[in-house]
Each structure stands twice: as structure tokens, then as C-alpha cells.
Amino acid sequence: MRISELAREAGTTPRALRYYEEQGLLRPARLASGYRHYDPQAVGTVRHIQLLLSAGLNTAAIAEILPCIPDDVTVLAPTCPELLDALAVERARITASMDRLGAARDVLDRLIQAGPAVSESVTSRRREQRPS
DSSP states (O other), rough: OHHHHHHHHTTTOOOHHHHHHTTTTTOOOOOTSSSOOOOOTTHHHHHHHHHHHHHHHHHHHHHHGGOOOSSSSSOOOOTTTTHHHHHHHHHHHHHHHHHHHHHHHHHHHHHHHHHHHHHHHHHHHHHHHHHO
């Protein structure tokens, strides 16, 4: 399939696919005309790339992980146990990030729940601070 077809099926853009290729994450064949040609498995590969990117992994880490995800059924190929330590580190980083985001959400929740009282207090302080 051509790049536009893959983009449509995977729910992304041709630009993103070209970027994945630049990063070594996708390896399309080239037709005599110079067009890229992707095999049907590329849709799954692109979806894995998108998932790993959304998890916060960089393309270098994804390049190491992709060969260890041979299909949509196998979680991690048995030939890749060396990735487990690196994946545990990434998981810990993501968990810490989630904790920070959760704390930020809690602060926003408290501010929102305080509602108009907080808003009026801030507005009156601003008025008091203005030079006459």
C-alpha cells in the first residue's frame, strides 16, 4: 500500500510516516517510480509506534522495542528479555509523571471547588494593589 493508504488506515498523516521512516521505525520498500510501498503489517507497526510515543518513549527506545513486538498477540518476544530492565525504568518514569499530573489535577480541583470565593478574593487583592 502507498503512504496515503497507510496513513488513512493507521489514523495518522503521511508526514508522521515519513518521520517514522527517518527514525528507522518503518522500512518501506521503494517501487521503481520511487513511491514508498508498505506491507499490510505496517498498520500494526504504526499503531505500536503511536502507542509507545503516547506513553512518552522516545524514538530510540521505540526502535529497540519494536522488533520485540512481533504481532498484536505476542506481548514481548522471548528473544528480548534484556529489554525488561529498560522497560521497568520507563514504567517508573511514566508512573512518576502520572503522580505529578495527579497532584496538579488535585490542586486544580481544590481551586475549582473553592469557586467564586477564591475568585472574589483574588480580584479584591488586585484592586488593593493598584496604585492610586
